[in-house]
Amino acid sequence: MDEASHWFPRNLAPVIKEALADTPVVCLLGPRQCGKTSLAEKTFPKRAFISLDEPNYYRVARHDPAGFIAGLPEEITIDEVQRAPELLPVIKQAVDRDRRPGRFLLTGSANLLLLPKVSESLAGRLEIVNLQPLTESEKERRPGRFLQTFLSGAIEPEIQAPPKSGATGPALVQRLVAGGYPEPLRRSPGRARQWRRQYLKSIIERDIQDVARVKNAEEVTRLLELLALRSAELLNASNLAKELALHRDTVNHYLTILERLFLLRRLPAWHRNNAKRLIKTPKVHLLDSGLAATLAGLKAEDWLAQRERMGHLLESFVIQQIIAQAAWTDPDLRFWHYRDKDQVEVDMVVTRGAKTWGIEVKAAETLNNKDGQGLAHLAEKCGRNFQAGLLLYNGRDILPLGDKKFLAVPMRKLWEL
Template sequence: MSGQLHPRYLKKKVQIALSDTPVVCLLGARQCGKTTLAQQLDGYRTYLNFDDNALLTAARQDPTGFVQGLPEKVILDEIQRIPELMPAIKASVDRQRTPGRFLLTGSANLLLLPRVQESLAGRVEILNLHPLTEQEKQHNSDSFLARLLSEPLSARIIGEQTAISGVAEAVCSGGYPEPNTRTEVRARQWHQQYLKAIIQRDVKDVAAIRDEDEMLRIAQILAYRTATLLNVSSLSNELDISRETADKYLSVLERLFLVQRLPAWHRNQAKRLIKSPKIHWVDSGLATTLNGFKTADWLDYKVNFGALLESFVVQQLIAQAGWLEDEIRFSHYRDKGQFEVDLVIEQGRKVWGVEVKKAASIQGKDGAGLAQLAAQSGDDFQGGVLFYCGNNCLPLAQKNCFAVPIDWLWRSPDHSAQRISLA
């Protein structure tokens, strides 16, 4: 692959935030492209990185003096390394609320760091940058999620039913920019070194961890269990550690944007909190490497690519939602009858369902979970999608539900309705 610069469709929202907010914070996993995006925004902003120990030491010794000595507009990279700076930034902003003064980037979720929450409240807009989506890698500004939320799907038959290409490559490559410039073998090596470096270097910024090897093992297990219901007790038993320790490790991986919990959907908002979430590995390329899978294994029925494919789709849609203005909520559906929907999308009271299937064909039973979700949602149900690896968009038994080629997530089909552009 070439080392070309890919568009980041979050850029427009960052620019808008800088136009009216004194502090804008861009959060995301290390190496997902935050610094590159921050430096693209304008050429008049001084860049400082707290991975530089000299800067880090100076800021820790005199946070107030450090902030007072900063240029008018500045990028402060890896801000999670020095939460002590937040009160000084708060005081500076309270004296001068000029929009766009501070552009912060962080590789840990600052909202989960107690020392930071109070200082940030009401003075900052936080935006999350995900690893590259396939849509960004294809330089396609036509968002599937934006279309789904604005116009009904319809059947589209383009020819004889066949399997589409490129899905295995998309899942295995993932979204970190650096490994996407490498061969598959070299990309796997990058993934392995990346995870070790994160655990050895970044974990200490967010928590005191006694055993790095235990941390690595729980990451490995969660990669095996991506797209499954989270069972912390099972994790603790498997690692022979306390449930409290397992939960702590899991929280650290969440803070570093490596894994994500997907809450359960329920019509009763309160009951969502007591139902089991699903756990998803955020980058499918990294998860594929941890599972020991390769692109060549895609057609091997003994290799369980289905869970990785589900996590891949979930993350693509969550990233696309970040580019939109309206708040979009995500969850999963599972009932006592074992009917499931991999992803529930909500906009206000409107509800959509998304299922994911590795096969290139559909069967009569496909979409049964979508039908259950439709029954639970009533008039709020807007439609459903069964992403699969076939080439035709086909109607399912449930009204407004369709089997959709999975590459519609990144390749725009021909639509008679006007497309929604994010360029």
């Protein structure tokens, strides 16, 4: 297979072009190996390009940031900028002298907005664009309009004809364990798992020092392995600390590091009262389902035997697909989970201002009378602000779920639209 066939066009490319057209500094952030460098080089092949992974550039950037920036072309892409945060105040000064749009395209494998003092350096001068690992729509070379279609109310009941033999594509469980990092998609399942283990080892041994001081990096690995077994569960830092024999403050510090490196996502709890949202318990999700499956020891053949764990993995997978699509659909959307005192839950709550949508995830191919109860509770809490609810399931047809605002929708629609 040639190199071109390995390249997946990224749906975020037009967003980056639009940002560079009117903003001096655009920062493309996302986990290592998710495709940031390839996206920057292929979308803007005429821009000068420098990677701070190269020792010579890294050395000069750290020890003489002003001289480094002064010697650059008028338009430049700087890769892995989190490795030399000293550059950011100098970039600010350069932009203050010349605010032409498109001067700096930065990429980073750590969330610069969560790094101390960094977010202050370029406030008002840059736009952040978040690149996720490949979505299933990008793997299928589709535009990824599921979220847009849902929010616009354009999904309607539909009875689907049975698929033709061989036309169904990879099974859902195969998509789960494959994840979205481009490189392991070229490999057999066993070799892909080995790649992910080496990937994590590299991040823990090297990249972690770019974002925080850690005395024992092995503890961070152990925490991530434990979180892989608890993806899509409520975060309980005290229990994690007890199981790992660590102080709770240490666990919270490590959780922040894992967020900075785009390995972990905390999904906050939704509440009708905005103030109460801040004190309710978030859910924790590993960003990439393939990495989560490898760390949890889950394989495609575990789909039936490990049904509960696979269900949690599926929930994290769906949430990742939706949040990734939001980057090119509507970056003003916010995402939550819902759980009330009676433990009625909705896996994902989407909000735009007061407008609210709900999304439930179900691994089964069949529906029952209890499906949609969480959505009904959420709709009651929201009143007129509730727009619509979906139950994503592993079936074939788009079916009504009682209330006209609720639909059961096949999982495959995430990547077919």
